[in-house]
Amino acid sequence: MFYLIGLGLGDIKDITVKGLEIVKQCSRVYLEMYTSILGCSLEDMQEFYGRPLLLADRDLVEQGADEILAGAGESDVALLVVGDPFGATTHTDFILRAKEKNIPYKVIHNASIMNAIGCCGLQLYKFGETVSIPYWDETWKPDSFYDKIKLNRLHNMHTLCLLDIKVKEPTPESLMRKRKEYMPPRFMSVAEAAQQLLTIVEKKDALERNTVLNEQSLCVGLARVGQDTQQIVVSTLHGMRATDLGGPLHSLIIPAKEMHPLEVEFLQQYAANIKLDDYNH
């Protein structure tokens, strides 16, 4: 059997009881750590599980399905992923590869950022399409996520913005070489995301800035959701640009213009300098 096990978002003890039992009984257990990160070290996890873990980096997960799935028809193999197994396309693809090989599989669900962001008090059912904000570089500045935020805003839906993660990215110089060299990991902060959004907004005309998004629009910054050091800050986009929420991972929410009174009351806890009741956002 091949098990795809979600680890949740917080620490070592956010694995489910069922997940832990499976981890202990498998012949091989892989840990995938590049689509997201957990607030604990590999050593802590190995000690807690009482067994060694095999690290599955980006190359192995994306190209090494054969290696990971080897023998999973006869004995039990598990792949541990941060959050829920269906949070990343790579894992859906992985299950299809198992099916192709006639290997039975089982998924152990857990919390992921897609449902845990409810912790800020915004109701999950009112979120529209989720967007990803990618790191810009000198020549590549994609902004198609803005149109999705706009659509959600115009139809009174919240938007969750997932912020870019660059882990095990080969340096441009080493791309063609046999032995790749990797850049240090980077995790986009809410300040960087707000800055990129404002750069896009500043090019729009006055009407659009009034009806869709401007630097006075409210946003919610979240850091390390589900961990003990979780932080939530409600601010204007302008203010978020200068907000430091500490270590990764960060997420940004652009709330709908009209919120339920309960949503407003909950968000107010995190809005130090803004009175949300009469804020015209």
Added chain:
Amino acid sequence: MFYLIGLGLGDIKDITVKGLEIVKQCSRVYLEMYTSILGCSLEDMQEFYGRPLLLADRDLVEQGADEILAGAGESDVALLVVGDPFGATTHTDFILRAKEKNIPYKVIHNASIMNAIGCCGLQLYKFGETVSIPYWDETWKPDSFYDKIKLNRLHNMHTLCLLDIKVKEPTPESLMRKRKEYMPPRFMSVAEAAQQLLTIVEKKDALERNTVLNEQSLCVGLARVGQDTQQIVVSTLHGMRATDLGGPLHSLIIPAKEMHPLEVEFLQQYAANIKLDDYNH
């Protein structure tokens, strides 16, 4: 400390290791079972946790916050809820009541239907606003959820439809009496949901039926997501009307018209009689 602990969707062992440790150490533990249901009995849970549980029914959760929170400033009290604690507005409200009383709180996240529906292979980030389909009766047939599905369809987003649950609903006759009597619990099936959707669609004009939704449109029926008896079926809305997925809970998804090839490949597993590759939905 007041703990709000998510139980996930499957069975007794879907609680996290952290959640289980807290349950064992609390002075009082309440179990809320009316906003959703789990695939195990109260007795099984008490035996697994090695402690008694207090049942929190709808009246207690909605009006008895004082009773549940009593003493949580000095000792530890937990409220267990199916799925993730932020899945229902009631729980968000509960946290605000704790804050009012200066009772510190902690949330233990878990999987909920809002992220576990990824199990059908449709990518979570492509879901638009979630809708709830309520039971109709003779005089009350609300259909505002249709407009949300329409908006999602026109902008190429999937729609998750949460289906109505009626648990501990007072009978109309006993509403005014001191001692309420309750109707047997009801859980809407995918067949009932498809029937209600088609009733709405049949009143629309030909243009709308061609561009938005008609009886040949694809839908995904899911039952008991996260449990061992989980079932997923891909069918037309017409076919779903006659599909029996067994016991509760059921959910229905109306997919976007354009899907990613990986989404199509994954859904194909559950579409016995339809070749999705060249299906014009």
